[in-house]
Amino acid sequence: MSNIVKIHPVNPQEKHIETAVKVLRNGGIIILPTDGVYSYAADIKQPKGLEKLARIKGKKVEESHFSFLFDDLSQVSDYTMQFDKSTFKVLKRGLPGPYTFILNANKSIPKIFQSRKSTIGIRMPDNKIARMIVRELGNPIATTSVTDEDSVIEYTTDPELIQEKFGHTVDLVVDGGIGQNVASTVIDLTQGEIELLRQGQGEVEQLL
Numbered sequence: 001m002s003n004i005v006k007i008h009p010v011n012p013q014e015k016h017i018e019t020a021v022k023v024l025r026n027g028g029i030i031i032l033p034t035d036g037v038y039s040y041a042a043d044i045k046q047p048k049g050l051e052k053l054a055r056i057k058g059k060k061v062e063e064s065h066f067s068f069l070f071d072d073l074s075q076v077s078d079y080t081m082q083f084d085k086s087t088f089k090v091l092k093r094g095l096p097g098p099y100t101f102i103l104n105a106n107k108s109i110p111k112i113f114q115s116r117k118s119t120i121g122i123r124m125p126d127n128k129i130a131r132m133i134v135r136e137l138g139n140p141i142a143t144t145s146v147t148d149e150d151s152v153i154e155y156t157t158d159p160e161l162i163q164e165k166f167g168h169t170v171d172l173v174v175d176g177g178i179g180q181n182v183a184s185t186v187i188d189l190t191q192g193e194i195e196l197l198r199q200g201q202g203e204v205e206q207l208l
Contacts, residue, residue, distance in 0.1 A: 002167040004159065006175040009033070012129050016174075021136045023172045029053055031146055031162060032133065033176030034069075034125035035098050036184050036201055037155040038162055039143040040170065041133075044068065044110050050142060056169050057144060061112050066142040067100050067121035067184075068109075071134040076122055079108045079140065087189050090207050094187075096126040098201035102188040119190055129176045145183055155181045 007016045020030050027048035030041050040056055042049035047061075054061040070076050073091060081104040091101060105113075105120040123143060125131070134141055146166060148156050156162050159175035167173055185202035188195040196204055 002163065002170050002172050004163045004167070004173040004175055007129050009127070009129060009176045012132050017129070017132050017136050020133050020172060020174055024049065024133070024137055024141060027052070028171035029056070029169070030172045030174055031159075031166065031170050032130055032143075032174040033127055033159070033179050034123070034130050034143075034184075035096070035127045036125065036145075036180045036182060038146045038157075038159065038179045039069075040146060041069065041141045041143045043137060044140050044142050047110070047112055050110065050112060053142060053144065064144070065121065066144050067123045068140040069123045069125065069130060069134055069143045070140050071124070071131045073124075075134075075140065076103075076124070079106060079120060080104060080122070081106050083189070084192060087192060090187075090189060090194065091122075093207050094202060095122075095124040096131070097206075098125070098182075098184045099123075099207075100184045100186045102186065102190055102197070104190050121186070123184065125184075127176070129174060133174075155179070155183070157181050 005016050024043040027046040029052050042053040050061050054064045101122040102119050157179045163173040183200045185200040186198035
């Protein structure tokens with residue numbers, strides 16, 4: 001069973017952030033809070049971690065649809081093709097926030113994805129813990145939602161229950177308080193226009 005570390009959601013303790021970052025840098029998997037549901041996470045620069053993350057979902061890495069979680073928009077531009085001013089305005093309106101934006105990827109994404117992945121899912125949650133972990137790590141993390149096998153409850157929101165149910169599959173659970181039970185809204189921006197792929201927490205009207 002993995003360890004669980006409680007991190008204050010408003011004033012995250014630096015030593016606990018460093019604990020999570022160390023696990024990621026060593027190719028480990030953590031579960032962390034976002035502004036929506038809790039998510040599994042791996043360092044995108046650690047193939048071993050990406051492979052573990054894919055196994056949790058029962059897939060190969062190149063077949064996995066991980067979102068990349070960023071700290072700021074300047075970091076996003078390092079991994080995406082150049083986009084126009086209207087796309088930038090949408091990103092500025094929605095981030096940080098409960099959206100996943102699909103953008104065209106460039107060659108900076110990990111080589112393990114490049115054979116099949118021409119797009120990238122961008123997440124920048126309104127959650128200090130998640131973004132501080134990315135900032136301390138120095139590069140994005142790959143994430144995927146922690147989904148529950150229960151036919152009634154799709155997402156477990158209590159981090160202690162998350163550890164009890166899923167702690168055996170990861171190296172560390174980050175307790176940032178009770179999470180949400182609604183995932184992010186997914187929007188495709190690859191054609192320069194807003195295309196709603198999944199309605200979640202974020203409202204499209206907020207982006208217009």
